[in-house]
Amino acid sequence: MAAAIEAAKRGAEVLVIDANEKAGGQLFKQIHKFFGSSTHGAGIRGIDIGKDLLKEAEDLGVEVWLNSVAIGLFREMTVAVEIGTDDVEKKVEMIEAEKLVIACGASENVVRFKGWTLPGIMGAGAAQTMINANRVLPGKKVLMIGTGNVGLIVSYQLMQAGADVVALVEAAPKIGGYVVHASKITRAGVPIYTRHTILEARGEGRVKEAVICEVDEKWQPVPGTEKVLEVDTIAIAAGLKPLAELAIMHGCKSKFDPILGGWAPVHDENMESTCPGIYVVGDVTGVEEANTALEEGRLAGVAIAESLGKITPEDASVIKADIWQRLDGLRSGPHGEARMKAKARQLESFKEVTNA
Numbered sequence: 001m002a003a004a005i006e007a008a009k010r011g012a013e014v015l016v017i018d019a020n021e022k023a024g025g026q027l028f029k030q031i032h033k034f035f036g037s038s039t040h041g042a043g044i045r046g047i048d049i050g051k052d053l054l055k056e057a058e059d060l061g062v063e064v065w066l067n068s069v070a071i072g073l074f075r076e077m078t079v080a081v082e083i084g085t086d087d088v089e090k091k092v093e094m095i096e097a098e099k100l101v102i103a104c105g106a107s108e109n110v111v112r113f114k115g116w117t118l119p120g121i122m123g124a125g126a127a128q129t130m131i132n133a134n135r136v137l138p139g140k141k142v143l144m145i146g147t148g149n150v151g152l153i154v155s156y157q158l159m160q161a162g163a164d165v166v167a168l169v170e171a172a173p174k175i176g177g178y179v180v181h182a183s184k185i186t187r188a189g190v191p192i193y194t195r196h197t198i199l200e201a202r203g204e205g206r207v208k209e210a211v212i213c214e215v216d217e218k219w220q221p222v223p224g225t226e227k228v229l230e231v232d233t234i235a236i237a238a239g240l241k242p243l244a245e246l247a248i249m250h251g252c253k254s255k256f257d258p259i260l261g262g263w264a265p266v267h268d269e270n271m272e273s274t275c276p277g278i279y280v281v282g283d284v285t286g287v288e289e290a291n292t293a294l295e296e297g298r299l300a301g302v303a304i305a306e307s308l309g310k311i312t313p314e315d316a317s318v319i320k321a322d323i324w325q326r327l328d329g330l331r332s333g334p335h336g337e338a339r340m341k342a343k344a345r346q347l348e349s350f351k352e353v354t355n356a
């Protein structure tokens, strides 16, 4: 949406396609107030940031197609889009564009354990979609695996939605997310078991019990420490990885970086990938946060307007420098430093593979 707005603002004709029934991505599931700096919407709920983006895009005449999935990219900048939700009514259209932005976000990592395919076991993001987007409680007694910010925030939101969060399990010696989120959970009396993992899910037709246990320094289960918890839902918050298949299948060069969540397409300072005319922004280029995704989108939108001749290179360079300053600000401090280095490596890799 940010890329669309910046390009449309400068006179580009923009079409946004989204697989969901609503544009705006994860923001519409984020009912909590954002963390971060006040210039980046801290204290504002994600859902409200999303609503403002949609309104701005609409006012600028951005065309939005929903329930429309990009299923393939072809040479000559053609995108195959599958439109519709009903199998009978579904159709595929080929869209040609002069420039393309890939902003597909990220997908959830899974953890495999005995019984992990039983109904009732899902990604934490799926549980969050159920409660915050579809108003459906996934279950009444939930075990959360993982205590990064996603695990912590979704646990709290499940509690707000009326579920009993039985416990959180974390293999590391301490929680991964912000203490402020963890405190809300522990204050409600929910135990967070650090140095623990899940061994097994039991049940017939649906999960009924979870077996957890302690782990040693090498994250191996310690025999004799098993605990059985009565649960009907297990949510897994074990990190995210860039949803970069479209870009990678098309031939955009990518690089593996664990800090960014895995394989992600490399890009230049304009967010342009190694395939000319194809830009990559947001979690697709490495899992970060909504604000960095928005700024990267803005960068691509301005760069596209520049390359289409809608804005002079001089004006564009001033705006882009400003955005880069904000991006660097977001990636500074103890939580951002590793990401800052990883993103610098990504820019370097682009230069290496293109010999730029």
Ligand SMILES: Cc1cc2nc3c(=O)[nH]c(=O)nc-3n(C[C@H](O)[C@H](O)[C@H](O)COP(=O)(O)OP(=O)(O)OC[C@H]3O[C@@H](n4cnc5c(N)ncnc54)[C@H](O)[C@@H]3O)c2cc1C
Binding pocket: 017, 018, 019, 020, 023, 024, 025, 026, 027, 030, 033, 034, 035, 036, 068, 069, 070, 071, 103, 104, 105, 106, 125, 128, 149, 150, 153, 154, 243, 281, 282, 283, 284, 287, 288, 289, 290, 291, 292, 293
């Ligand atoms: C629980 C939780 C809490 C968070 N809290 C914060 C916070 O407080 N502050 C913060 O800054 N960040 C937060 N984040 C992170 C933030 O939500 C993401 O980093 C951000 O949404 C990434 O934006 P994006 O546009 O790259 O991807 P997304 O928001 O995931 O958007 C991707 C969009 O692409 C669509 N899509 C995917 N594939 C296709 C396809 N093939 N065809 C068509 N459409 C497709 C999807 O439907 C989706 O709408 C949180 C994340 C989670 C899960």
